[in-house]
Amino acid sequence: MSAPQQPVTENPPALPDDDATGDDAVVEPVDVETSGPRGSSGVGDDLLVREGDVAGDYLERLLDILDVDGDIDLDVEGDRASVAIVGGRLTDLIGSDGSTLEALQELTRLAVAQSTGVRSRLMLDVGGYRAKRRAGLTTLAAETARRVSASRQPERLNPMNPFERKVVHDVIASVSGVHSESEGEEPNRRVVVLPDA
Numbered sequence: 001m002s003a004p005q006q007p008v009t010e011n012p013p014a015l016p017d018d019d020a021t022g023d024d025a026v027v028e029p030v031d032v033e034t035s036g037p038r039g040s041s042g043v044g045d046d047l048l049v050r051e052g053d054v055a056g057d058y059l060e061r062l063l064d065i066l067d068v069d070g071d072i073d074l075d076v077e078g079d080r081a082s083v084a085i086v087g088g089r090l091t092d093l094i095g096s097d098g099s100t101l102e103a104l105q106e107l108t109r110l111a112v113a114q115s116t117g118v119r120s121r122l123m124l125d126v127g128g129y130r131a132k133r134r135a136g137l138t139t140l141a142a143e144t145a146r147r148v149s150a151s152r153q154p155e156r157l158n159p160m161n162p163f164e165r166k167v168v169h170d171v172i173a174s175v176s177g178v179h180s181e182s183e184g185e186e187p188n189r190r191v192v193v194l195p196d197a
Contacts, residue, residue, distance in 0.1 A: 044079075051081040051112045051120050058111040059085060059124075062104075068093065081122040083108070090127035098133065101126050102161055123163075134167050141171035144193050149177045154194040159184070165191050 052074040063070050069088035076082065085093065094101045105124040112120040125131060137160075144155050157168065165182055168191045172180035180193050 045076065047116065047118065048076045048079075048081045049074075050116060051118075051122050052076065052083055054112045054115045055081065055083045055108050055120075055122055055124070058108055059083065077123070079121075081112075081120070082125070083122060084125040084128075086127065093126045094129045098129055098161070101129060102163075130163065133164065137164055137167045138171050141168040141193075142175070145172055145175040145178045148193045148195055149175070152195045154192055156183075157191045157193070159188045159190045161187075165189065 056072045056074050059072055063085070068090070070085045070090055070093075071087050073084040073086055074081070075084075092100070093104060095103075101124065104126070105122075108124055109120040109122055112122060123130070140157070144157065148155055160168065169180050169182075172178055172191075172193055177196050178193055179196055180191050182189055183192055184190055
């Protein structure tokens with residue numbers, strides 16, 4: 001009596017093509033349901049807390065490797081996890097015009113996405129840089145809105161990253177008689193403040 005024969009496949013099944021999200025490959029799929037809106041009570045909040053925890057662990061390891069003193073503060077603000085590194089000498093983690101902070105935020109978001117299986121929108125702040133920048137941009141946007149409303153002439157602001165543009169757009173949206181648009185391509189994308197018709 002002979003052993004059963006294994007089926008022979010001449011052509012192994014093809015692997016799926018890469019898709020647009022191929023760079024965010026998931027190593028460990030998340031085991032929580034995420035069908036509800038983010039930021040709503042329940043599963044969405046649990047996911048945001050988990051994002052913060054994963055980001056905190058990732059950043060603590062990074063600070064240890066870099067031998068930088070700093071504490072990690074975790075929070076949930078609206079519909080996103082918020083992580084802040086505070087204390088110590090943190091200027092190297094901010095970089096020129098926040099460029100190192102932006103890169104660190106992207107790396108942290110990728111680490112969170114890899115762990116949770118969900119693209120993260122977490123916000124990272126280092127040494128209060130974003131909080132100070134938000135205050136300065138709020139003042140700039142309000143002054144620009146006032147000038148545009150009075151002169152009826154559009155004004156183009158300096159190029160900004162997405163976080164900065166959103167702050168400006170939010171301020172302009174709260175002022176009657178003016179509106180804002182973004183123009184240009186990254187990294188030279190900027191906000192234009194225009195008078196209403």
